[in-house]
Amino acid sequence: MTAEIAIMSRTAVVLAADSATTVTSWKDGLQERRYFKGANKLFELSRSAPVGLMIYGSASLQGVPWELAIKSFREDLGEEQHDRLEAYPKRFFDFIEHHEKLFSEQARNQALFNLIGSAAYRMQKMVSDQHELDSLAGLSALSTAQVDQALDIIEATVDEMPLHALITDVDIANAIAKSSTSFIEAAPESLIIFQNQPDRASLVPKFVNTLIKYAVKDFINFSDRTGVVIAGYGKDDYYPSLEVFECYGFLGDRLIFSRQDPRNMDAESPAVIQPFATTSMIDTFRMGVAPDVFGAVFDSTSLALADFGRKVMEECGTPDAVQSERLAELVKEARDGHTDKWFHKIRNQHFFPLSNIIHSLPLPDMAGLAKSLIELESLKERVTKPSESVSGPIDVAIISKHDGFVWIDRKHYFKPELNPRFFKRS
Known part of the structure; x- marks a missing residue:
């Protein structure tokens, strides 16, 4: 499991990801899971263009680590830039599909x-x-x-x-x-x-x-699917865009993946807060109500209305005045109207104010918000589940039109002060 988030305003897009990874194996017919906290899920996709990539789900494609494929693509791309962001995922998946050394x-x-x-x-x-x-x-x-x-x-x-x-x-x-x-x-x-x-x-x-x-x-x-998030700018883009894909792996010679509707920012667009993978606490923060609570209220409202309708008919001395099918229709109509009203209210009180204020946030505060939301998700996992499937250092990057891809928080598996040559090579 993992938790990731993209926060996009008219100024920049912030990407943040935790570092937890799950390795599943079988022993004596029983499934064993091990959890590690050093996985890289956030990458700079181009050395010269302001484009970043996150992955969630499976950490490999047909046994090849996604990190290896992503960094190989970055080397192959070199200094080449494209006019629109949408060209980068097209080029990326084409690179993977036709790379006969990585995927023989x-x-x-x-x-x-x-x-x-x-x-x-x-x-x-x-x-x-x-x-x-x-x-x-x-x-x-x-x-x-x-x-x-x-x-x-x-x-x-x-x-x-x-x-x-x-x-x-x-x-x-x-x-x-x-x-x-x-x-x-x-x-x-x-x-x-x-x-x-x-x-x-x-x-x-x-x-x-x-x-x-x-x-x-x-x-x-039955495929091991991986979510792929690509965000940033093409040369002709002045506002950031967000592209989300689900990759299912190779079926013969063909790479199977799907594309969601892109999120393109413009001068009139509301800000975007898009969580990925484990999202319950982030959804609670931005919507004002937890998804499981919303579902529980939705179901209990149906039961309560149906029970109330039957009691009213009994009090009136006509328990069979309304057929069960008609009662179900009336309950559904009342429940949907009630749900629309209170959900509209919480959107006005939580989601829209948050979306509006993000456009005014300085970039460090946007990065801090993204990191805090991942930490909130990690805290919930730590206190409610033994697995800590959302945990580890949190990587955060800001991508803007003119400053490009900038790391705010980034883990290393080595001590930077002992490896100056690494940064010279980079």
Whole structure:
């Protein structure tokens, strides 16, 4: 887990990130988690342009640390600058997608193989569930006809699965072309459903092709996603912009990522306070109410109104005057109107005043606000959870049009006074 924030005014954009990272491993069938407090999540993306980048979520892409990919891109970019900020993420993701040394063809094929292999258990479980078996071991007792019938049902189910907007039929066709042969060869020995079952050999291609289609369609749900935040200015930008992406990794040769609507500042725009990853305390600060409290009030209001309506009808001696469906409609209408009024009020009392004042804050105060909000999130994690998944030194940077990328707080894994040559090289 992590906590990050971007605060953007007409003058600059401030980025802040904690340093906690979680490493998950398995031992004797149990999941073990270890927490470290030295991860780098905030980077200068260009040596000459005022552009910064933050990551949250997975710390690596197909096993390659994001830090290595980001710094390699910075070296490749050199002194080159672009007119608009939006060109930097395009160039960045294009660099990653076509970098054959960092992400070799063998590594991409292995990632696809692992994706399909991880779906094999789930698909065998589908066959098991079709016949209400207690475990996958019971698959050996099924007849070939029963397995074939189950595969027909699963194949129809997979075909009906919606295709995510980021995935295409071409991705499925490419995955089948690349992987079907090797999986068909390996299935009789590696999959429980075919082990020591030579009479099921004719069903292997059917199983494998459905498996690959299922794995690709389910790719988004099981990928290690990383949030990528890019902020700053292009040469022709006078106000800062904020771009947010979610990267899901390679699907064959294609890098799968999505882009959120950009936040572009102008002379009339309200300030932006955008938290990422763990956001509960930051949301509470800027909205005046915690998200979980908002949800609890929303739900309890529905129950209270419905109960009140029934009691009124009973007091009037007409407990069945309003049908339950109509009562639910009236409750929803009253609840939504009530929620809109009080939520509008807290926005006017908390969010809008804070947004307006940020435009007037000096840059050091903007940086201090960003750091304080991350510290607030870290404090909540420390006193409410044993993991301290938001913790460690907080890195803070200010990006402005003419001063560029400026570090306000930055951790080092070494003592700066002992390494003057490092700063000369930089």
